[in-house]
Amino acid sequence: MSETIKAYGTEAAKADLKSMEIERRAPEADDVKIEITYCGVCHSDIHTARNEWGGTKYPVVPGHEIIGKVVEVGKNVSHFKVGDHVGVGCMVDSCQECESCKRDLEQFCENGATFTYNSPNPHIPGTQTYGGYATSIVVDQQFVLHVPENIYKPGAAPLLCAGITTWSPLKHWNVKKGDKVGVVGLGGLGHMGVKFAHALGAQTVMITRSPEKANDAKDLGADAVLISTDKDTMKAHAGSFDFILNTIPVGHDMNPYLSLLKIDATMCLVGAVEPLKPFHGGNIIMGRKRIAGSLIGGIKETQEMLDFCGEHDILSDIEMIDMQNVNEAYDRVVSSDVKYRFVIDMESLKK
The missing domain is CATH 3.90.180.10 (Medium-chain alcohol dehydrogenases, catalytic domain)
Structure with missing residues (x-):
């Protein structure tokens, strides 16, 4: 009954x-x-x-x-x-x-x-x-x-x-020790992305428009903070990222982030379930770069994520x-x- x-x-x-x-x-x-x-x-x-x-x-x-x-x-x-x-x-x-x-x-x-x-x-x-x-x-x-x-x-x-949404793409694209990983946006998803990328051994960079979030990002495990509105600093980091996890939850301009990727590198969207602003095709053609997306994860992968959190005390x-x-x-x-x-x-x- x-x-x-x-x-x-x-x-x-x-x-x-x-x-x-x-x-x-x-x-x-x-x-x-x-x-x-x-x-x-x-x-x-x-x-x-x-x-x-x-x-x-x-x-x-x-x-x-x-x-x-x-x-x-x-x-x-x-x-x-x-x-x-x-x-x-x-x-x-x-x-x-x-x-x-x-x-x-x-x-x-x-x-x-x-x-x-x-x-x-x-x-x-x-x-x-x-x-x-x-x-x-x-x-x-x-x-x-x-x-x-x-x-x-x-x-x-x-x-x-929030955990599995950020864990799944990091694992799917094989983020590992020594990789340079950017996490765009410091919110419910972004703060978990920073924790996971750091725990996987990546050089973890928080990418944000807000300088006041720098200290919080470093407390969460970010090795560095990149202010996306600082054109000189963005130019200095151009072509240096192995993977970017984009957690911005609304439509936005992807061009600045695409310029950060290495040849054959990927930016994965997990936040913006809505139309995005047009991007310049040259930003992916010149470098064979990829824009991808990811939705949560399967049950087996979610259990693996929980076990990892237990081993590394991640919450x-x-x-x-x-x-x-x-x-x-x-x-x-x-x-x-x-x-x-x-x-x-x-x-x-x-x-």
Whole structure:
């Protein structure tokens, strides 16, 4: 039987999030039921709640950076037990049969991955999935992740989206010790990119328009800071980067960053899911340079990222909030007034 639980969501694009009740399915043989203890606030939550990307089905319950404890497992579940600390990221299902799924790239499922919220719910036809702004969630065991015991659980929540979004391209393009890596933009994604690139042994350069972010970037692990509006310094660094991770979340001019790449080097976009400004073709033709993109990561890769964080004590820098303050937090995210990720203490939802 399904269960009615407490959640926080919105019923319209211009309405605040508020307390509501939703239905969760009963755990089936392959399912894990999780009591949610912490949930990160991602800018994607805001885009969806406010229907800024279109396609939002209301009511919507956001949240895909979920940390919790296992409270029940189905009879076929062998890798999790009651009491385990676990995570759930941006996906809760996929077809498991297409070429992408067989390659552990469930995020690119050719039949459409089931995302943690606002996706058609295959278990309850005619409904959509509800996310982590809730007291509990039921997820197929293949989409549940082990969270290392030694890491601070609230700081682990954003790893399920901001973490894997930046880890995946660094690994795919084989960033390694000695490489010169630029991270453009110091926000929720950028601060994780700096931490990961540094931990992988790269010469890590924070690229920003804001000189006041220099000290923060160095505290996070950046070896140097490059001010992108300083033409002389940009010229001095031209043609010297092996890889650039571009986390800017809005349309922008890519030309200054393309000039920084070496021959055959890549700039990967992970932030701007919208039209970009035109760039000069010569900036990639003269040097056989590449512009690429990347979307989160598969479940296997996400587990590898979490294990790496456990080994290297890497966490997101967070500000903890109560569920009742999420509308204020949304406004602060939009105005870049957070270092660097909000995490909701889900105990507050029970009040």
